[in-house]
Amino acid sequence: MVRIRFRRIGLKGQPSYRIVAADKEAPRDGRFLEILGFYNPRTDPSTVNLKEDRVYHWMKNGALPTESVEQVFKSVGVLDRFERFKKGEPVETLLKDAAEASAKRGTSVKTRKD
DSSP, X not given: OEEEEEEEEEETTEEEEEEEEEETTSXXXXXXXXXEEEEETTBSSOEEEEOHHHHHHHHHTTOXXXXXXXXXXXXXXXHHHHHHHHTTOOHHHHHHHHHHHHXXXXXXXXXXXX
């Protein structure tokens, strides 16, 4: 079974994560099938970059997001757009909506000090 999950990267005490499609049995930082995006919780607001068309592809084929990835997807709106994708809405309009939402959310390069 394929899971969409985080793969930790970054220095000690400064985590950032790749969002990857990986086999359920593979270790956290082990083999993966494809890189789907990037998540940095240390910026304010959190930085999330996704290849949403590939996320839709994997989820359509049965890949399940882990709980933590699902929370990130909800905050960005990916799960709502995936529901629209399942109902037959074209991917191009969903990607356009995603780009607008990303621009609206804004991204700061300032990193929080935890």
